[in-house]
Amino acid sequence: MADNKTENLVSKPPLQVALIDKNGLMSRAWAVFFRDLYRRVAYKGGNSIDENIEDIDQLVAAVEANIIAISENKEAIETNALAIAQNAEDIVANSEAIVQNALAIAENATNIEANAQAIVLLANSLDTHVNASQAHNSNGDIVGFNDLADETTVGLVKRMASIADAVETTVDITTVDIGAAPAAYDQAYTQSVTDLTNENKAAINQLASDLNDAIAVLNNLLEESKTSGQMTTP
Structure with a gap:
């Protein structure tokens, strides 16, 4: 309550409150104000305006508090609206990303299917290639590491x-x-015959030795040819 009600001839007008509410009626704060003003200046039966000052002040304080709360709510709503707009943009961007x-x-998936078909085709081609006896523009059958030559088939042989x-x-013979x-x-003639005969004998022995050496080389050649696979072993 006010300390001295008689000091107030008329209570404070509720200037922060709209005079007419949304229904076209006078607001409660203004109605109380005009009632008390009437009682102060015109009502003959008594004067109660001072007794209502505290109630009006409380109403004004509550209205001002509501205005502050409404302002704060308005800022929060605006902030939320911005956040909602940003979320909407993000949703659109995410939707586009999802579509992409x-x-x-x-x-x-199409590429995987194409690759799968290509792999199958390649596998079939590889099997055909592996089973082929001729490939890579070869002039005849392909010879592998263990495809050794024989009397009728061309193949590998080792180096001799x-x-x-x-x-x-x-x-x-110089005689x-x-x-x-x-x-x-x-006697001289007989001696010349003897000399020539002896020289022939020595030459024949040397020829036999040389022939044996040639035969040994030939046999070695044959043996190495067999070992290397160039010649069939009987």
Whole structure:
């Protein structure tokens, strides 16, 4: 309650409150104000305006508090509206991203199917290639690592080991030719025949040795040819 009600001839007008409410009627605060004003200046039966000052002040304070709350709510509503608008933009962006992802997934599915068909085709081609006896523009059947040659089939052979050269013969008969035999015994003639015969014998022995060396080289060649697979082993 006011300290001295008689100091107030008329209560404060509720200036923060609309005079007419949304229904076209005078608001309660203004109605109380005009009632008390009437009692103060015109009512003959008494004067109660001072007794209602505190009630009006409380109503004004409540209205002002409501105005502040409404202002705060308005700011919160505006903030929420901005957030809702941003969320709407984000939803649109996400929707577009989802559509793009769906298209990409569909394209990937198509690519996966195409790749699967290509893999099957490649596998079939590989099987055909593996089973083929001729490929890569080869001039005949392909020869593998273990496809050894034989008498009728071309194939692999090992490289033959190195063989030393055969010894060249150095036989050279230098004794002069013997002339016609004399009618009677001639020691000189007989000696020349003996010398030539002995030289022939030595030369023949050397030729035999050289021939044996050539035969050994030939046998070694044959053996290495068999070992390398170039010749069939009997």
